[in-house]
Amino acid sequence: DRTVAPLFVQRCAGCHSGAEPKGDFDITRKAAVAPLVRELWQKVDADEMPPKRPLTADEKAVLKAWLDGGAA
Numbered sequence: 001d002r003t004v005a006p007l008f009v010q011r012c013a014g015c016h017s018g019a020e021p022k023g024d025f026d027i028t029r030k031a032a033v034a035p036l037v038r039e040l041w042q043k044v045d046a047d048e049m050p051p052k053r054p055l056t057a058d059e060k061a062v063l064k065a066w067l068d069g070g071a072a
Contacts (some may be wrong), residue, residue: 003062003066004062004063004066007059007063011053012027012049012050012060012065013028015050018071025040030071033071034071037067037071040067041063041064044060045060
């Protein structure tokens with residue numbers, strides 16, 4: 001949580017939270033993230049998300065480790 005939460009806040013929450021999250025994907029709700037883990041990783045790994053400034057290799061590693069660990 002200490003590494004993933006700041007990543008989500010800095011890089012994802014601006015678009016994927018609030019009343020109208022883009023793509024109807026609200027990263028602030030576990031129920032919304034859990035069924036889309038594979039799709040989330042595919043978009044990040046392909047540098048599609050975030051669209052204007054893709055995650056760095058280090059940021060991807062943090063996210064991948066979290067997803068592989070069950071995205072708790």
